[in-house]
Amino acid sequence: MSLGHFALPLAAMLLLSGCSTLGIGGDTKEELAYIERPAELIYNQAFDEMDSSDWGNAKLLFEEVERQHPFSEWARRALLMSAYASYRSADYEDSIVTARRFIDLHPGSDSAPYAYYLIALNYYDQIYDVGRDQETTVNAENALQQVVRRYPDSDYGRDARLKLELTHDHLAGKEMSVGRFYLRQNQPLASIIRFKTVVRDYDTTSQVEEAMHRLVEAYVTLGVIGEARKVGSVLGYNYPDSEWYAESYDLLQEYGVDLDEEIETRDRGYFERLRDRLF
Secondary structure (H helix, E strand, O other), X not given: OOOHHHHHHHHHHHOOOOOOOOOOOOOHHHHOOOOOOOHHHHXXXXXXXXXXXXXXXXXXXHHHHHHHOXXXXXXXXXXXXXXXXXXXXXXXXXXXHHHHHHHHHOOOOOOHHHHHHHHHHHXXXXXXXXXXXXXXXXXXXXXXXXXXXXOOOOHHHHHHHHHHHHHHHHHHHHHHHHHHHHHHOOOHHHHHHHHXXXXXXXXXXXXXXXXXXXXXXXXXXXXXHHHHHHHHHHHHHHOXXXXXXXXXXXXXXXXXXXXXXXXXXXXXXXXXXXXXXXX
8 A cells, every 4th residue: 555545635634725835946945044924824835845746845844834833733734744755755764753753742633643654654665675684674563563553443554564564574584594594504503593483473474384394404404303293294284285395295205204194193283282382
């Protein structure tokens, strides 16, 4: 779901129609030195700049509303729109700081849910590939979870849940990347910690099947065939058509383990208890 889906209703809520606008003349910073103008006039001029995707000028004008009319209703509206303009210009740090200031000043505002959501978006849009440091991804996860926790039935909460899935997939991918590295370096114990984290903490992601197979590989490398068999049987029970199960099946057959027979002789409760014990 795009940001525009949420930004446009917000803008409609914050903007009052029927106001004239001022010409900027090319240099907003110089224009801002003029004598005090009505808050409504500056606000609508800022909104026009935003309509033209001139996020920098829009931000300056929204800030001018707050500077000239700090205790007005227009200042409250302009503060959040300034955070949005910063977000659109990829000034994520400033957008987060401004949105948090809005929440601190106006915690009971009808726009507070959007402020929380905007903070989450700023972190979410900075998520990098799984090979890089994931601090921003963790921040995105925390911010998105806060939106879901505070506003579970809102559009913001529903969209945050969808974004959490991708965020978790990134975090799981990072754990998998590190786990594979340890496995290649013949450090199976270290890799097991990473793969178990994926299965335990990110069990709804696309990484789980491979994580279980890599656990089978790690246990086989250690010579702990019994543990490898248990993980392989849980993998086969939950993902019988998975290519990773097929690989685990072939690997364990080399050690005389028939996973099909193991799965056929056990009930569902056994695999649920086994999964809980393993992970």
